[in-house]
Amino acid sequence: MFPEEVLEHVFSFLNSHTDRNTASLVCKSWYEMERWCRKRVFIGNCYAVNPRVVIRRFPEVKSVELKGKPHFADFNLVPEGWGGYVYPWIVEIARAYPWLEEIRLKRMVVTDECLEIVAKSFRNFRVLVLESCEGFSTDGLAAVAANCRNLRVLDLRECEVEELSGHWLSHFPDSFTSLESLNMACLGSEVSFSALERLVARSPNLKTLRLNRTVPIEKLSTLLQRAPQLVDFGTGAYSAEIRQDVYSRLADAFSRSKNLKSLSGFWDVTPAYLPAIYSVCSQLTSLNLSYAATRSPDLTKIVSQCYNLQRLVVLDYIEDTGLNTVSMSCKDLRELVVFPSDPFVGEVDVLLTEQGLVSVSQGCSKLQSVLYFCHQMSNSALISISKNRPNLTCFRLCIIEPRVPDYVTHEPLDVGFGSIVENCKQLTRLSMSGLLTDRVFEYIGTHAKNLDMLSIAFAGDSDLGLHHVLSGCDSLRKLEIRDCPFGDKALLANASKLEKMRSLWMSSCLVSFGACKLLGQKMPGLNVEVIDERENVNSLPEYVPVEKVYIYRTVSGQRFDTPDFVRIMGKDKDDLFSDKGLKVAVLFCSNFGTFRPCCCTRSRSL
């Protein structure tokens, strides 16, 4: 038996949450030891556990990371008002962790009141990252700026912020010099440029600066000169009348930014200003041009100089020719993202096909992660990609038109995706599209043993498809499905699998009210949320399919902050013991690694 100090020292090397969770299951003393020295907590679903339970278990936390709404909320499939409120968490952690340093939230509703509590409660607060959050205004930001004396990171990624004024930035006091990272790209309102310039000038540790659209291109050189130590820079609107003096100053400023490794921004690009970045291209490891509506020749000239690029995010304007250049020039590429410039228009005038992706898969041996939007795909292209790049870990393909077959053979794309899961044995994330039958799910269930997250749309023929996935994918934790003919049978037959996953989303499928109720009754460790906005929803018979169902495991029972279009099924006392004599038998508490048989009760203490 090791003394506590030795164990604690050993645990200090365990940084991943999974490792820490595993260590805590070894024995009671390791569990005790680990919980006292855990500094960072990650809660993948804010409704999976109560804040008080977390606080009771981990008393010395310095960093909290929470996620709220399901992923499909990004595509407007989760109606407004569904939930994901961070307020109850903020109140509890403000009371329990006065020395908290970091808060990271994703897809949560954050109010100004929450931000004010954060600003006033934590004396050593350092990092605030809000990704895809909403519910707050620039007033909340002002409170953070004014009160967080030791703030290092303020990172707002793709948030919906109510813009009351740009003055929030001016609330950082003159004595505030600790800023390391500022990402305000998602804000629409103009901030005082002189306040911004002064802030940058007095922040010697500033490494990341991502501006918003309102900062004009003429001012960029000033900021770059103030912060030659910048590593990550996001421009504002990259457009202006072509003026030689503005261009020269900008090009000069970029050439002096010897530490720059990452560039982004580039809204409303005036192509003539793009060559100003040429001098830094060879330094770049990350380049995001996905807001630059500029054509292939301009984009190709840039990427051809990015020899050290590891991450490229770009619009389909790059076309196959541009991607061919990437495959020849960017030999260190790890991640490729190609977004559509005009996904809602029928006609295609952009020459980006499956060929672009095939070239990159051939030329870039380190490619691990792909997100690709295109209009056509073939099984042979997918097979080539899988054979070229068996080291892929994330493959997300979106063929814009639903249910489109192999454009050469007119067959489903089952074999192509099957090849991806068979050859890419380390694949942890997969999104599919195009015409797909139950066969592809058989391949996935058979081969995709490391798959952690799967996204399916407009695919499959029957419940067998869903059954293959739920029964075969041993590592699956997140499954999201829309518009597929999957229903009750597969879901109920694999009910216990759902407790081993974080969540399952199904919308516009064939899951009935009755099945949801049954699942909710049988599985007290799951919340089965039916999200249905139809007016007559209460009078629909039980065999009618629900609009949307979101099922997630939880140790905190049902939540009580639901709007009227969300029903948590099967949790009413009357439902628990129905005429058919269905009673709940076993409760599996996976967090503690023990089987604890007990009766189903609504409130559970741990």
Next chain:
Amino acid sequence: MATEGLGLEMTELRLGLPGGGGGEKKEKKRVLLDILGGDDGGGGKNRNTGVAVGWPPVCSYRKRAIIKMYVKVSMDGAPFLRKIDINGFKGYSDFIRALENLFGLGDECEYTPIYEDKDGDWMLVGDVPWEMFTETCKRLRMKKRV
């Protein structure tokens, strides 16, 4: 590959088409009906572009930033039409204000905004969630209140 079922195959759960005897009203955009109804598989005959909400999966932040969705706006009595980018607004209130500015309309608005959706029906602006509106609106009309 254990299939830990709950013996529920024995329970009789009937699956029927939505609305089977339940008196369910006709849904506007049920892609589900497309799947259950006249889906002839095989070819790309079911062109769902723009009918399914949230497809293709481009997040609203990006849609607003990059994708311009100019639609024509007519006003009863005006000699020419205008165009407005419906993707450039965060919600109905911004949008209505912009529409009013476009035609120089004051507070006392004698006009009701209506729009033609992908099915060709004329709908009142404001009923559906904003995002759904941006994805299904084809053209707008400022209809004079009678």
